Amino acid sequence: MHVQDILRLTTREPAEELLTPERLTEMVEQGVRLKHYIGFEVSGLVHLGTGLISMQKVVDLQKAGIETTVFLADYHSWINKKLGGDLSTIRRVAGGYFKEALKVSIKIAGGDPEKTKFLMGSEVYEKLGLEYFTNVVKVSMDTTLSRVRRSITILGRREAESLSFAQLLYVPMQVADIFSMGVNIAHGGMDQRKAHVIAIEVGERAFSYKPVALHHHLLPGLALDQVTWERLVEAKRRGDKDEFSDAIADVKMSKSKPETAIFIHDREEDVRKKILGAFCPAGETELNPVLEIARYIIFRDRSEPLEVVNKKTGARLIFSSYLELEESYKQRKVHPLDLKHAVADELARILEPARRHFTEGPGRSYLEDLESITITR
Ligand SMILES: Nc1ncnc2c1ncn2[C@@H]1O[C@H](COP(=O)(O)OP(=O)(O)OP(=O)(O)O)[C@@H](O)[C@H]1O
Ligand SMILES: N[C@@H](Cc1ccc(O)cc1)C(=O)O
Structure with a gap:
């Protein structure tokens, strides 16, 4: 090559x-x-x-x-x-x-x-x-x-x-x-x-x-708060890679903080519940955990457009790239709740093979084995 x-x-x-x-x-x-x-x-x-x-x-x-x-x-x-x-x-x-x-x-x-x-x-x-x-x-x-x-x-x-x-x-x-x-x-x-x-x-x-x-890239945890988020955005703008990677490491999606994480075999209802509860500041496109899932996972290898439905009016917005979605979100044309629903639907679909493998398929006994060991640290 x-x-x-x-x-x-x-x-x-x-x-x-x-x-x-x-x-x-x-x-x-x-x-x-x-x-x-x-x-x-x-x-x-x-x-x-x-x-x-x-x-x-x-x-x-x-x-x-x-x-x-x-x-x-x-x-x-x-x-x-x-x-x-x-x-x-x-x-x-x-x-x-x-x-x-x-x-x-x-x-x-x-x-x-x-x-x-x-x-x-x-x-x-x-x-x-x-x-x-x-x-x-x-x-x-x-x-x-x-x-x-x-x-x-x-x-x-x-x-x-x-x-x-x-x-x-x-x-x-x-x-x-x-x-x-x-x-x-x-x-x-x-x-x-x-x-x-x-x-x-x-x-x-x-x-x-x-x-x-x-x-x-480190995916941020879902449970960010406004103060931490502002501190992170500031650290990112300063551009010191060591400082920023230390700061983001504290709030990254992490298995030892399950409330921050979506696990690959989570059930559809858990994916939805976690996304709906996630930190997702309106109009903010930097270090927004829900938008990051759209950018890094949903749009990664996507050829078909993503549809976001406005739950209040029923209007449908179609995005054929992450950048289009980001721009609309920045201009507050997309409401955080509508974004969350669209991301939850797509993410659950992407994770379906993992969920099936670990709940109905050959991965089940491995997951059960791990779940029987409750101590994680
Ligand atoms: N949120 C994340 N986004 C992207 N990569 C990650 C994330 N968390 C961990 N990694 C990467 O996965 C690898 C293994 O990391 P690690 O075992 O520390 O994960 P973790 O789930 O954060 O675990 P722990 O909660 O025990 O710190 C490392 O290369 C790490 O950078
Ligand atoms: N430090 C890595 C784990 C690791 C250990 C040894 C290695 O050689 C490489 C990676 C982590 O946080 O998960």
């Missing part, structure tokens, strides 16, 4: 940052085999952000002919005391519910689940043994303690929190994962950028290659 096509697919939305396009171009031109990975902690339910948004990018990379891997970070989940801090439960859920949910998400995003490799952290560590430990030491020797502390937002933790030593170790381990698997495209949401920036810096010195980092 031509380098321009690879770049186009890689940087297409939901991608928000590629560090750097020049480095990716160089690798393609040198004929380097491109190896991507994205890692997940294994704990609660898979939502629109972890499932659909993350897998949309994996599907783009599949289409670009890049080797894609989903890394199920069992050791990192254990360090972060997920699923009651029990490693065997974490492994069971990783190979069961989690893998299944991400595969269904790949399908919904228009890709082929069989084209993506699923690897458990412990498989890599067992295979490499001393070499993995050496890689963790190499990264640690090349990184200061204060840098590690500043990077713990990749664990979904705040800098000021009291941490176990293992939670500090989490950071060099995540960076070492990249080099241990020979990954040259490290991918994650914007909240993962600090680990990847360390990898880029350490790479050349300690591992004789510099990976690229690819970060996708």
